[in-house]
Amino acid sequence: MREAIGIDIGGTFIKAAAIDGEGRVLRRAKAPTGVEGGARLVEERICAAVDGLRSPATAAAGIGVPGMVRWPEGVVAQSPNIPPWRDYPAAAALGARIGLPVTVDNDANMAALGESWTGGGRGVASFMLVTLGTGIGAGIVLEGRLWHGDTGRAGELGHVVVDPGGAACGCGGRGCVERYASASGMRRLAAEAGLALDVPELLALAGAGDERARAVFAEAGRRLGLALAAWFNLMDVRCVVVGGGALPALEAMEPSLRGALGEAVYGVSPRELAVVEATLGEDAGIIGCARAAFLIEETGPG
Amino acid sequence: MREAIGIDIGGTFIKAAAIDGEGRVLRRAKAPTGVEGGARLVEERICAAVDGLRSPATAAAGIGVPGMVRWPEGVVAQSPNIPPWRDYPAAAALGARIGLPVTVDNDANMAALGESWTGGGRGVASFMLVTLGTGIGAGIVLEGRLWHGDTGRAGELGHVVVDPGGAACGCGGRGCVERYASASGMRRLAAEAGLALDVPELLALAGAGDERARAVFAEAGRRLGLALAAWFNLMDVRCVVVGGGALPALEAMEPSLRGALGEAVYGVSPRELAVVEATLGEDAGIIGCARAAFLIEETGPG
Numbered sequence: 001m002r003e004a005i006g007i008d009i010g011g012t013f014i015k016a017a018a019i020d021g022e023g024r025v026l027r028r029a030k031a032p033t034g035v036e037g038g039a040r041l042v043e044e045r046i047c048a049a050v051d052g053l054r055s056p057a058t059a060a061a062g063i064g065v066p067g068m069v070r071w072p073e074g075v076v077a078q079s080p081n082i083p084p085w086r087d088y089p090a091a092a093a094l095g096a097r098i099g100l101p102v103t104v105d106n107d108a109n110m111a112a113l114g115e116s117w118t119g120g121g122r123g124v125a126s127f128m129l130v131t132l133g134t135g136i137g138a139g140i141v142l143e144g145r146l147w148h149g150d151t152g153r154a155g156e157l158g159h160v161v162v163d164p165g166g167a168a169c170g171c172g173g174r175g176c177v178e179r180y181a182s183a184s185g186m187r188r189l190a191a192e193a194g195l196a197l198d199v200p201e202l203l204a205l206a207g208a209g210d211e212r213a214r215a216v217f218a219e220a221g222r223r224l225g226l227a228l229a230a231w232f233n234l235m236d237v238r239c240v241v242v243g244g245g246a247l248p249a250l251e252a253m254e255p256s257l258r259g260a261l262g263e264a265v266y267g268v269s270p271r272e273l274a275v276v277e278a279t280l281g282e283d284a285g286i287i288g289c290a291r292a293a294f295l296i297e298e299t300g301p302g
Numbered sequence: 303m304r305e306a307i308g309i310d311i312g313g314t315f316i317k318a319a320a321i322d323g324e325g326r327v328l329r330r331a332k333a334p335t336g337v338e339g340g341a342r343l344v345e346e347r348i349c350a351a352v353d354g355l356r357s358p359a360t361a362a363a364g365i366g367v368p369g370m371v372r373w374p375e376g377v378v379a380q381s382p383n384i385p386p387w388r389d390y391p392a393a394a395a396l397g398a399r400i401g402l403p404v405t406v407d408n409d410a411n412m413a414a415l416g417e418s419w420t421g422g423g424r425g426v427a428s429f430m431l432v433t434l435g436t437g438i439g440a441g442i443v444l445e446g447r448l449w450h451g452d453t454g455r456a457g458e459l460g461h462v463v464v465d466p467g468g469a470a471c472g473c474g475g476r477g478c479v480e481r482y483a484s485a486s487g488m489r490r491l492a493a494e495a496g497l498a499l500d501v502p503e504l505l506a507l508a509g510a511g512d513e514r515a516r517a518v519f520a521e522a523g524r525r526l527g528l529a530l531a532a533w534f535n536l537m538d539v540r541c542v543v544v545g546g547g548a549l550p551a552l553e554a555m556e557p558s559l560r561g562a563l564g565e566a567v568y569g570v571s572p573r574e575l576a577v578v579e580a581t582l583g584e585d586a587g588i589i590g591c592a593r594a595a596f597l598i599e600e601t602g603p604g
Contacts, residue, residue: 154538161464238453263475
C-alpha cells in the first residue's frame with residue numbers, strides 16, 4: 001500500500017510520520033526544529049526526518065506550518081514561530097531536496113483535513129475545526145475540500161470580536177474571542193478572579209465546586225458560543241469539531257456555550273447544531289498533512 | 303436568443319420579467335401577490351404573469367421567495383410575507399402548471415446571483431451580497447456558485463450579534479446587527495436620539511451637518527463593520543457587495559465602517575477589503591431568478 005509522509009512543524013519540534021492510505025500511522029519521527037540555525041537548518045532537519053521515514057512506497061509529503069501560507073503555491077508568507085521562513089517557497093525548496101511531490105499548508109488547515117479524513121469530521125461534508133490552544137485557530141472544510149479563502153487566511157475565528165471594546169488583543173483589536181476562550185484567555189479570566197492557575201488546575205477546581213473557577217468556564221463558553229453563532233448564522237454549516245490542547249475545557253464550557261447558541265443563532269434549535277470533540281488529538285496535523293500529500297499525488301495541487 | 307422568466311415574489315407585489323441570456327430585461331409584468339386568497343390565488347397570479355411574458359424562446363423560470371426555502375427541491379418551508387406557503391412544494395407545483403423547468407430559492411440568494419451575473423459582483427469569484435432593507439439579509443457566492451449551507455439558511459448576517467446584551471431583536475436575541483444598520487435599525491437609533499425620521503430624512507439632516515443624524519450613521523457603520531469583520535475573518539472572502547433600499551446610507555456609514563474593519567479584521571489592511579455598491583437596484587432579484595433558471599436549464603438543479 002502506498003504511503004505519504006506527514007510533517008507538522010512547530011516552533012520547537014518537528015513531528016513527522018509515515019502514514020498509509022487509510023490514515024494509519026506506520027512510523028514516527030521527532031526532531032528539534034532548529035529555528036536558531038535559520039531556514040537552512042530547518043530544511044536539513046525536515047530532510048533528515050523524511051529520510052528516516054521514507055520507503056519505496058512513499059508517494060508524497062505534506063507539511064503543516066503555523067502561520068500564513070500562500071496556497072496552492074506553498075509559499076510561507078510569514079510564521080511567528082519560524083521567523084526565518086518569510087516569503088519562503090517551502091513547497092518548491094523542499095520538493096527539490098526531497099525528490100517527492102510536496103504540499104505545504106497552514107497547520108490549522110492540515111488538522112481540519114486530518115479530522116475530516118479519519119477523525120471527528122469523518123463523513124461530514126462541511127464543518128469547521130476549531131483549535132483551542134494558546135490562541136484559537138480554525139480550518140474550514142466545505143463539501144469535502146479545504147476552504148482557503150481569497151488569500152489563504154480563512155479560519156481566523158480567534159479574532160472574531162465577541163466583546164466590542166473589551167480586552168485588548170495582540171492583534172491590535174479588542175474583545176477577540178481568543179482573549180476569553182483560548183488557554184491563555186481562560187488563564188487571563190482566572191487571573192482577573194484572583195486565581196493564578198492554568199486550564200487543568202482550573203478544571204480540577206471547578207470540578208470541586210469552586211464558583212470562581214466555574215465562572216471562568218461559563219464566560220469562556222458564552223464568548224466562544226457567540227463566535228460560533230456568527231459562523232452558524234453566516235454559513236449554515238452545522239458541525240463544529242473542537243480540538244487543541246484546551247479541548248478538556250469544552251465540557252465545562254458547554255452549558256453556557258449552548259445557551260449562547262440558543263440566543264444568537266437565528267431560526268435554528270441549538271439541538272440541530274453539532275459541537276463535537278476532535279478525535280485525533282496531536283496526530284491531527286500529521287494525518288492531515290499525509291492526506292494533503294495523497295491528494296496532490298492523485299490530482300495535483302488545488 | 304433564449305429567454306428565461308424571473309419572478310420576484312414579495313408580500314404585496316409579484317414582479318416578473320422576461321430576460322435574455324445576457325441578463326437584459328426584455329419585458330416586464332407586475333401584479334398584486336394576492337396573499338389574502340391563499341396559496342391557490344398566489345399560484346394563479348404567478349401563472350398569469352408567466353403567460354403574459356412567455357414566448358417561444360422561453361426556456362425556464364426562476365422564482366425568488368422571501369423566506370426559508372429548501373434547496374434544490376424548491377420547497378418553501380415558511381415565508382413570513384406569504385403565510386399560505388408553508389411546506390409548499392413551489393418548484394414542483396408551479397413547474398407542473400407552467401409547463402417549464404422551474405427553480406425556487408430565497409430572494410437574497412437570487413439577488414446575489416443577479417449581482418454576480420451582471421451587477422456589482424460581476425467577475426468576482428466569491429463575495430457576499432448584503433441587502434440593507436427593513437432587515438439585513440445576505441446571499442453568498444463562493445467560486446461562482448451560490449452557497450446554501452446545510453439547510454438553505456446561509457447568509458443570516460442580520461442576526462450576527464455585534465452588541466452582546468444590546469437591543470432586543472424580533473428573533474429573540476439581543477444586539478443583532480440589523481437592530482442597528484438596517485433601515486428599521488437606523489430609525490430606531492434616530493428615535494433614541496429624539497429624531498422621528500426615516501433614512502432619507504436622516505441623510506438629508508446629516509448632509510446639513512446635524513450631529514445627532516451623523517451619530518446614527520456612525521453607529522450603524524461601526525456595527526455593520528463588526529459583522530462584516532466576522533465574515534472577513536472567518537472566510538477570507540474579500541468582497542462584499544451592498545444593496546437594498548437603505549443602500550444610500552452606505553456612504554454616510556463608510557468612515558466608521560472602515561474604522562471597525564481596521565480594528566477587527568486580523569492581519570489585513572482595510573484597503574484590501576472591498577465593500578462596493580450593488581448596481582442592479584430592484585432588478586437584482588428578477589435578474590438572478592432568470593440566471594438560476596438558465597442554470598437549471600443547462601445543468602439541472604444543484
